[in-house]
Amino acid sequence: MQRAPRLKPGDTVALVAPSSALFEREPVDLALEAVRAMGFQVREMPHLRARYGPYAGTDAQRAADINAAFADPGIHGILCLRGGSGVGRMLPLLDYARIARTPKVICGYSDVTALLSALQVQTGLVTFHGPMGTSEWNA
Secondary structure (H helix, E strand, O other): OOOOOOOOOOOOEEEEEOEEEOOOOHHHHHHHHHHOOOOOOOEEEEOOOEEEOOOOOOOHHHHHHHHHHHHHHOEEEEEEOOOOHHHHHHHHOOOHHHHHHHHOOOEEEOOOOHHHHHHHHHHOOOOEEOOOOOOOOOO
């Protein structure tokens, strides 16, 4: 098992959408605000607001955002925006070798469990089954 470095205040967290699309602007804006309120910088990945049918972009776009977040040394953690269907479709497109070389905190639940499980099995990375960007955040 390998552990990612612990997140610290001021670190940058990437917001990704590996599953279903959101069709309203407000939940994304609230997620960005929640991450900032926790003391992190937030980076909206390029396809976060993409739409391809019910999905947050094509399989390749969603996988590209995950791969890019792991590859970017300026990103310290990854928070999934929401669950829903579709994450399993992009798992074969992930660069597991790169991900294993650059472990980062990643968190989500629901359909994102497939992503977390694949990352753990393929790379040994400790992943976190926990809140997502659209979760209700409180003190």
